[in-house]
Amino acid sequence: MRRIRAAAAIATVTALVGAAVTACGGGSNSGGEGSNTSPRTLTYWASNQGPNLAADKKILAPELKKFEDETGIEVKLEVIPWSELLNRILAATTSGQGPDVLNIGNTWSSSLQATGALLPWDAKNFASIGGKDRFVESALGSTGAAGKDPAAVPLYSLSYALYYNKAMFEDAGISGPPATWDELVADGRKLSRNGKWALGAEGSNLVNNIHQAFALGKQHGADFFDGAGRPTFTSDGAVAAVKQYVDFMAKDKIIAPGNAEYAQNQSLRDFAQGKTAMVLWQAAATTFEAQGMKPDEWGVVPVPVASGKPGAGERVNSMVAGINLAVFKNTDNLDRARKFVKYMTGDAAQARLNKAYGSIPPVKAAQKDAAFDRPDTAVLRDTLLKSAAPLPQVPNESQFETSVGTAVKKLFADAAAGRPVTTESVKAELSKAQQQMPKS
Structure with a gap:
């Protein structure tokens, strides 16, 4: 993960896993009965990647506008500090009231996977965003437990x-x-x-x-x-x-x-x-x-x-550090959520976003951008490719x-x-x- 998060929140995952499995899951009711959002609107919780929340909004706003222009789907963005993010996610998994799409620290993948609230990225779902083989193997290694469909898709990759x-x-x-x-x-x-x-x-x-x-x-x-x-x-x-x-x-x-x-x-x-x-x-x-x-x-x-x-x-x-992009599986906006994930993990968006954050694209084709050949980014990229390992999944x-x-x-x-x-x-x-x- 990029920002070092508050560990007090992390300790609550294990206690809440059992409750979350039996809950109705996350995801907004966009367009559903009693909803205040348009059926063509997605809600997105982004993690704080930049020096401050305002910097993240400035970086993400043009991408969300491009996505809206291409698809007609508006994205309602909320950037959440790391100190709050995990508690917000856990509350969403137990209440059923949360965003359609959200960022998670990749080290949380297996723990949040165990709640049963996130969309599994099976072969069909990966096919909808261009295929699993587009992603760097080390980044895929931090998306959930071995032998199970990933709980999220790599978005930004980092290393020490x-x-x-x-x-x-x-x-x-x-x-x-x-x-x-x-x-x-x-x-x-x-x-x-x-x-x-x-x-x-x-x-x-x-x-x-x-x-x-x-x-x-x-x-x-x-x-x-x-x-x-x-x-x-x-x-x-x-x-x-x-x-x-x-x-x-x-x-x-x-x-x-x-x-x-x-x-x-x-x-x-x-x-x-x-x-x-x-x-x-x-x-x-x-x-x-x-x-x-x-x-x-x-x-x-x-x-x-x-x-x-x-x-x-x-x-x-x-360790293989980074951010994954997840979808609450009970969202009423599943098709639009997949379109958003496809856009955010597209070659062009990946190059722009990771360039802005100083991170490394987990999408292979996006790594060909010259920005990732700079001395600092090259060190991070080579570490991810050659000498990084995922935390225990x-x-x-x-x-x-x-x-x-x-x-x-x-x-x-x-x-x-x-x-x-x-x-x-x-x-x-x-x-x-x-x-x-x-x-x-």
């Missing part, structure tokens, strides 16, 4: 990268950005001086925590779940991954202790203001520009690996984000307070997280 401040590296006598974790720590010790720090983090941001722990976990050979979908949070690889991440503050001293309290993109602000030299983040160019940082002041490279170059298997360096994925993300938050708090972070203490926190998972 390492952003670095060129001037701070030059001042520290470092010739270029790190490619391995050992290099990052060595560079970080040179950069952490005079009240400035090497690496930014968001220790209280549960979702960012899980994204970092997951990618490091893959590098340590851990998946956090076994083949049957059972949690394996205390495996040696999972423990090593979490400890490595928290040790950037606890042991290596390259993350400021105050970052343990960060949860709302403060690490991006610090980076843009020259307080931190590096940050691990999803597409961030538009955010840096909005905060006054010039494009030539920063560089971007793949997230480091233990050795060698990023790739598959134990050289995965990012299990029904309890959202609870995984909450429980393990909270464990990492607690360990960062320990590090900030000077309390020891050991293999044993990491394993103990992950054991608590595993005990919080619903029994299958």
